Amino acid sequence: MEALQDKIMKEGTVLSDRVLKVDSFLNHQVDPELMQKIGKEFASRFQEANITKILTIESSGIAPAVMAGLYLGVPVVFARKRRSLTLTNHLYTSQVRSFTKNETNDISISKDFISSEDMLLIIDDFLAEGQALLGLLNIAEQAGAEVAGAGIVIEKGFQQGGRIIREQGVRVESLARISSLENGTVQFTEEVLNG
Amino acid sequence: MEALQDKIMKEGTVLSDRVLKVDSFLNHQVDPELMQKIGKEFASRFQEANITKILTIESSGIAPAVMAGLYLGVPVVFARKRRSLTLTNHLYTSQVRSFTKNETNDISISKDFISSEDMLLIIDDFLAEGQALLGLLNIAEQAGAEVAGAGIVIEKGFQQGGRIIREQGVRVESLARISSLENGTVQFTEEVLNG
Numbered sequence: 001m002e003a004l005q006d007k008i009m010k011e012g013t014v015l016s017d018r019v020l021k022v023d024s025f026l027n028h029q030v031d032p033e034l035m036q037k038i039g040k041e042f043a044s045r046f047q048e049a050n051i052t053k054i055l056t057i058e059s060s061g062i063a064p065a066v067m068a069g070l071y072l073g074v075p076v077v078f079a080r081k082r083r084s085l086t087l088t089n090h091l092y093t094s095q096v097r098s099f100t101k102n103e104t105n106d107i108s109i110s111k112d113f114i115s116s117e118d119m120l121l122i123i124d125d126f127l128a129e130g131q132a133l134l135g136l137l138n139i140a141e142q143a144g145a146e147v148a149g150a151g152i153v154i155e156k157g158f159q160q161g162g163r164i165i166r167e168q169g170v171r172v173e174s175l176a177r178i179s180s181l182e183n184g185t186v187q188f189t190e191e192v193l194n195g
Numbered sequence: 196m197e198a199l200q201d202k203i204m205k206e207g208t209v210l211s212d213r214v215l216k217v218d219s220f221l222n223h224q225v226d227p228e229l230m231q232k233i234g235k236e237f238a239s240r241f242q243e244a245n246i247t248k249i250l251t252i253e254s255s256g257i258a259p260a261v262m263a264g265l266y267l268g269v270p271v272v273f274a275r276k277r278r279s280l281t282l283t284n285h286l287y288t289s290q291v292r293s294f295t296k297n298e299t300n301d302i303s304i305s306k307d308f309i310s311s312e313d314m315l316l317i318i319d320d321f322l323a324e325g326q327a328l329l330g331l332l333n334i335a336e337q338a339g340a341e342v343a344g345a346g347i348v349i350e351k352g353f354q355q356g357g358r359i360i361r362e363q364g365v366r367v368e369s370l371a372r373i374s375s376l377e378n379g380t381v382q383f384t385e386e387v388l389n390g
Contacts, residue, residue, distance in 0.1 A: 029308045030257070030271045032264035059253035059273065062225070066258045069227035076225045078254065113224045 001175040003037050004153070005188055008176055014184045018128075018159070019100070026125055026153065027060045038175060039067020042123065042151040045173045046072065049148035051121045053077060053114065055140065057107060057132055060125040064153055068123055077114060079107040079136060092142045096135040099128070107135050109143075116144030127152040127174060130161020137170065149173060156181075157189050196370040198232050200383055203349070203371055209379045213323075213354070214295070221320055221348060222255045233370060234262020237318060237346040240368045241267065244343035246316045248272060248309065250331055252302060255320040259348055263318055272309060274302040274331060287337045291330040294323070302330050304338075311339030322347040322369060325356020332365065344368060351376075352384050 013021040025031040042064070054076040056065035062078050069076040081096070082105060091108040098105065114120070122136045133150055140147050149171030155162050157177045166172055177189040208216040220226040237259070246267050251260035252274040264271040276291070277300060286303040293300065309315070317331045328345055335342050344366030350357050352372045361367055372384040 023305065023307070025270075028272060028275070028305055030261055030264070030273065032261045032271060033268075035261055036265055059257060059275070062254060062257045063261045063271075066225055066227045066230055066261065069225070070231055073228075075220075076227060076258075077223060078225065080223070080254070110218065110223055112218070 001038070001041055003034060004176045007031070007034060008154070008178075008186055012186060014181045014186060017181050018156070020154070020156070020178065020181055020186065022154065026063075030063045032063075035063045035067045038064045038153060039069075040071050041175060042068040042121070042173070043071035046121050046148060046151065049121065050119050051148055052118045053145075054121045054123055055079070055109070055114065055136055056123045057081065057136060061123055064125065064151075065123040068121070068151060072121070074121075075113075077109055079109050079139065081105045081107050092139045094135040094138040094142075097129075097131050099131070107132075107139070109139050111143070114140065114143040114145050118143070118145040120145050120147045122147060122150040123152075124150070125153045127155040127161045127165075127172070128159040130159075130164050133161060133165055137165070137168075151175075154178065196233070196236055198229060199348070199371045202226070202229060203373075203381055207381060209376045209381060212376050213351070215349070215351070215373065215376055215381065217349065221258075225258045227258075230258045230262045233259045233348060234264075235266050236370060237263040237316070237368070238266030241316050241343060241346065244316070245314050246343055247313045248340075249316050249318055250274070250304070250309065250335065251318045252276065252327055252331060256318055259320065259346075260318040263316070263346060267316070269316075270308075272304055274304050274334065276300045276302050287334045289330040289333040289337075292324075292326050294326070302327075302334070304334050306338070309335065309338040309340050313338070313340040315340050315342045317342060317345040318347075319345070320348045322350040322356045322360075322367070323354040325354075325359050328356060328360055332360070332363075346370075349373065 057079040093108040152174040155174035179189040180187040249271040288303040347369040350369035375382040
């Protein structure tokens with residue numbers, strides 16, 4: 001997605017060979033017009049998938065997910081992150097390890113909001129090691145919901161998450177796929193259909 | 196705002212005289228079309244205020260704030276909540292006490308994203324005791340930014356936050372103002388101009 005790649009080139013900061021900071025438009029400050037374009041793009045890619053609900057995770061997934069929900073005409077549910085949950089009653093819960101922060105969080109969704117009737121689109125800001133996405137897929141499985149696919153804003157293709165999740169047969173649509181952050185430079189993967 | 200009041204009547208659950216649960220469209224599941232209407236309403240109320248940026252707080256403030264940002268044509272910054280911050284370098288930080296959760300969190304914003312040039316609109320999902328809003332106002336003050344006002348989705352008018360903040364001279368626009376949750380029933384305040 002060109003507008004997104006341009007924004008990453010213009011405002012992204014490469015902090016290391018593995019860390020790209022996009023705090024100025026996605027993870028702390030949010031660019032609403034770009035989020036609208038991203039939402040429209042996800043909606044267009046999953047238009048035929050009979051999505052009934054979008055599943056995402058707080059906080060940076062919310063803006064792109066709500067825009068996608070607007071254009072697909074479906075509600076969005078965001079998983080909550082907590083260090084450890086004591087009240088897991090009436091919740092689907094899964095553990096997510098963050099390699100960047102070196103911590104493990106429980107993520108959870110109320111059983112009120114996903115069911116075996118749902119066809120889910122999972123949306124998240126980043127795909128790197130795939131831990132958050134695996135956690136969301138696990139919650140979908142607990143609910144007996146179907147997953148039409150995952151819409152990712154930025155995939156770091158040099159980390160293993162995308163490969164692992166595609167090997168499970170999950171359709172993953174990433175709007176920007178980065179092949180390398182070496183030498184402080186962002187390199188994008190050429191777009192491949194059904195990437 | 197009628198669409199919001201209708202939604203509260205239809206889907207809100209009164210858990211006690213002080214707690215209204217709106218998990219089905221605002222705090223856990225999000226209704227994107229309603230968020231769009233809310234965003235347009237905030238944009239219309241603050242159209243003449245020369246807003247340069249919207250300030251909100253994760254997670255439930257993000258959806259209405261991003262929609263307001265879309266229609267005002269300005270970026271959104273969301274404050275992050277953390278139990279305690281060790282790295283406060285290059286951050287504006289303020290303490291926010293949650294009466295519902297009986298805990299105190301630091302909220303913070305990178306100094307990169309607000310400055311003394313900004314005219315801020317602060318958006319949040321709920322206004323009750325006013326602690327989150329006071330924290331955001333404090334951060335705006337640290338940055339030397341001006342605050343045009345606060346846009347609140349649901350104000351619990353029987354708690355003191357709204358009064359305290361209006362007494363400080365801050366314009367507060369609440370889209371739904373609840374005067375009572377007694378006997379399990381939601382009562383709205385009649386709309387008053389410049390509330």
